[in-house]
Amino acid sequence: MRVRVRLQPLLLAALLLVAGVAAAGPAADSRFVAQVLAAEDARFAAMISADSAALGTWLADDLYYVHSTGSVESRGELLASLASGRIRYHAIEVIEREVLALSRTAALVRGVAGLRVSADGRPLELRIRYLAVYGRQAGHWRLRTWQSLQLGPR
Numbered sequence: 001m002r003v004r005v006r007l008q009p010l011l012l013a014a015l016l017l018v019a020g021v022a023a024a025g026p027a028a029d030s031r032f033v034a035q036v037l038a039a040e041d042a043r044f045a046a047m048i049s050a051d052s053a054a055l056g057t058w059l060a061d062d063l064y065y066v067h068s069t070g071s072v073e074s075r076g077e078l079l080a081s082l083a084s085g086r087i088r089y090h091a092i093e094v095i096e097r098e099v100l101a102l103s104r105t106a107a108l109v110r111g112v113a114g115l116r117v118s119a120d121g122r123p124l125e126l127r128i129r130y131l132a133v134y135g136r137q138a139g140h141w142r143l144r145t146w147q148s149l150q151l152g153p154r
Contacts, residue, residue: 106134109132112130113125
């Protein structure tokens with residue numbers, strides 16, 4: 001019996017990127033790591049404060065954002081969801097994360113976080129594992145892809 005598994009293009013690309021990092025990725029020096037994590041922290045802060053203008057500076061134009069529910073939003077859709085209050089981030093607690101350099105202008109962040117959010121007015125407490133892809137554009141780190149999944153209770 002032959003089992004066929006169909007990988008989504010985004011997942012396949014992420015797996016290939018991670019494999020490339022293990023094989024030939026540049027070492028991430030402490031300054032590189034600090035810059036990427038500063039961008040991520042600023043993005044999280046903008047999400048918690050529901051500051052769409054500030055958040056927009058941290059998101060790439062071609063953002064592909066996969067929520068832990070599996071729903072997908074573009075940059076414009078995510079900004080609209082936050083501006084309307086449909087999605088509200090009350091707290092984001094990073095539990096663990098690491099930065100992997102893909103090149104001087106691309107990085108992955110693999111992490112685990114606790115979230116307190118409201119979705120359509122319904123409060124949720126989530127623990128997620130995430131993969132974030134950042135690209136450096138015009139000297140500024142921006143989120144290009146986010147994919148997360150819900151973990152069980154701690």
